Amino acid sequence: MNLAAFQEALNARGVEVATFFAALPTQDFTRAAPERWSAAQHLDHLIRSHEVLALALSMPRDRFGWEQRTPPGSRSAAELQSAYLEALRGGVKASGRFRFLPDPQGTQAELVQTHRDSVALLEHHLTAYCTDSELHGATLPHPALGEVSLAETLHFTLYHDLHHLRGVQTALNPQALEIP
Template identity: 35%
Template structure:
């Protein structure tokens, strides 16, 4: 996947997630019937996940050498997706810095604004990298180990969609929200 395609998919993944979350009712934004993270918490988690990527993308390349040189070529989007799915299947969970606190409805607009800022920053930052540099530097990932910059961007795209899909599955059209809530409570 080339740099321009990565930028387009980053834009789409961030936009698709924020559009979905922005259209949820206030109640759906702050509550999760399964006792998992609410939509608001998932939004906060994605912001927390994007910030270090943006920080790394904007560091002088010299400092990124601290993480070492990649020992292999960048893997494909599909390979990164599959590795992440397997890690989750094996029981991995988000590490402490990325675990969001309880989210209140008053935070929705602020969080959506921050999410959009992270998106714009990331897309702009990727444009400052040469195509070859995306494979020349690596960054640490708390669950997947060291990934090339290209792989981190693939992960970010997939990670946004992973959380979007999780939320979409909760919106069961055959069961209205009160029915789902009642099922969980009783």
Template identity: 30%
Template sequence: MNRNEIATLLNTNFNAFAHFIDSLSNHRFAVSPEGKWSAGQQLDHLLRSTKPVNKALSLPKLALRWYGKPKTPSRGYEALVNDYRQQLSKGFAATREYIPGIIELSHREPLLKQFYQQKERLIQQIESWTEEELDNYVLPHPLLGKITIREVLYFTAYHTAHHLHDLQTREQLRKNPWNSALEEMIF
């Protein structure tokens, strides 16, 4: 994908996630009885994951050389996604700095606002990178090791879609009205 295609994918995936979060009831936003992260916590996790990318992309490119140069060419989007899924299947869990805290209903609007701001900043920053530069600088990823900036952007787009899919799947499983009513009473 070129820069414009990556920016479009990021915009699409971030907007889809935000719209889904916005569509949830207050209860569905704040509670996750399965012991998994709530929708609000997933939103917070995505913010925690995107902010460092934005920070790194805003650094002078010379500073990014501290991480070294790529040893292999950038993978395509599908190859990166497959490698990430393979790593997840080995039982990878988010590292401490990416684990969300307790998210309350009052956090929804501020978190969504930050989410949109981070998306806009990310898309703006892509403009300052050439196609060649996207493939000639690397950043560390906690699971995938050092990956190119292009791969970081692919990951960020996929990671957002991955969490959206997770939430949508859980919502589909909750479609039983009796379970939903019981859950509302308990929680």
């Protein structure tokens, strides 16, 4: 995938996520089962994830762990998904600012709009600060996956959004979906 394809995929996933969360009844948006996140907390987590990546993309390449590596390049989306799920099964937990329970601020409509804004910000930073050649040559640190290429980071972001979306959908209707 090139940057334009990633932007298109991020936008499509962003619409899918926002549409689902916007349509939830308020009680389903805010209610959480014991030891589980509410839909609002999942959405807040996705917003924070997008904002951190957008910040990383906008930083000078000698900051935030950006490095250049020699190809062979990046793992595929399927390989990255498998590595992430293996890390989760291995007990990896959120770290840094993500280790705290999300604390969504605002109404459901405001959070959905903030999510839309976070996707637009991420798309903007891809256009403004990244090149197609950086997709497989530039690397960033990832708390669960270690050093990953920019393409791997974008594949992860697409999967991560879907993972949280499917998690909420399954929590609300356990018979409807199984998430990987």
